[in-house]
Amino acid sequence: MPGGWLISRHAALVSGAIAGMALTSSTAPAQQFEIKPIAERKIPQLPDGQLFWRIDNFPTLAQAQAAAGPTALAAEAAGKAWLFTLGAKGGSSPGGTMVAEVGPVPSFPAPQYLLRINSAAGSPGARTPVHTHPGSESFYVLTGELGQKTPHGVGHAAAGQVMPGHGPGMPMEVFSSGTSDLSALVMFLADATKPFSSPARMP
Template identity: 60%
Template structure:
């Protein structure tokens, strides 16, 4: 199944309903200081590779090349002036024609009858934060600019520009926030149970 690029109209609706991450540039930070959330690309798959899994982020010269090189658990997208291929698979993998940027993992294991793979991009001005929420699976972060913070029952974790952070397992309550002195711009990559709501309200109390 080919990845589905999400339409601008649908993005406009989802930006207010998803408590995750999405397509954003620092120039688009709302004046009211909200954490901007928009999905970039997603697809559903029936099976995942065996063993410990990592998200591999690679750059390609063109979107067509990235799409042509994509495997069953890959997502290709044009983000921030670069073409990206996100692949969920074993550690130390490589895609012919791609330039590896980073590898994130291992991600928390998940078992489902069908899986949703999704890439979101998001953030906002220093201090903005998401509502407290959960996801029915795992997520991984790669920071393009600024600094991301994630508060969970396990404590608070941070990642700065050019670095990564592995999220916790399914149904972990979390609050994500822009923790730096400049606007946060970051990618979040998910593998979740496709049969459950992507994001649900939660509490850290």
Template identity: 55%
Template sequence: MKRSWIYCVALIAAVGLAPAAASAQSKLVIKALAEKKVQSLPDGPLFWQIENFATLGEAQAAAGPMGLAVESAGKVWLFRLGPAGLKASEGGRQVTQVGPVPRITAADYLLRINEASGPPGSITSIHSHPGSEAFYVLSGEQSIRSPHGVMRIRPGQSETGQGADVAMQVSSSGATDLRALVMFVVDANRPFSSPAKLPD
């Protein structure tokens, strides 16, 4: 009897510890830095032009109808959506150009810049967006798991993501903390993010 009681206590303790162990994996921190609603998109293939500026005011002045100015990692960034080969804005220094990003059709569009950050192993829930996204990694390594496989992006690299409504899970997969900037073109009249499922 005593042995059975000890076994039951040990089993309860193990079950009680299981949720704590499962929740030890930290969540990737997602922060919206800027967004803008627009009624139409530029014609043709779409690219994100990324530039650095000395001040936020200068970046905002150069943003135009398709631009978003933000501060991240001690720098000022301007993201402009447009055709390939956009010239750097006056006062700006071109960093890179990302695209083409998958186009969508909607009554209204939301342009948004998010910052993703977290220690190695941090991860998002599985989700989807009603539009396209693109990534630029500042530090660490970012992995994006989708039905098409796993995409890994290292510091200084940029990539276009999946199209609308594709399930994905994003994680910090490097040896150091992740910091990445994420560019979105989504349907403004649908939820920005929705729960989704990926194959096991």
């Protein structure tokens, strides 16, 4: 990846794409996404069966952490405690309040898997460069509206809605498509042995 596109995941506030690359609007360079990686872990294998991201809220982060299983990530974002669990549809987390399920999440073979949660924000019109991941990138929108362009077309998700991820290697461009600022939580399932994000071209 070109050096100008590298970001540090340890920064308190990172300007970059949801993909982890520099992100600005092509028509208004001042517009940009603010990205904050808030949780990640590596796992040796995926749960059996069709996969979904289950999103729960908890009264405190400590309670979310206590309820986290081997394929779950606890984090604080937007003033709330969250638990993101990768597993079968229809599961539950004791003590939590389910917010949404996102999926199905494409599964794929890999020597090791990376689960990562980012928080993302962008003013109307801000967009990522076209990029790919060695896995899927799913979304839950808190405020505003999120747009995603892929070779399959353009999709949108408004506040309170979800958008499931595509399979590995899918070229995509993510953008703030509403009239108010976008805030979203982004769930990644990726091959941990490959570069997390790579520049691409839209066919």
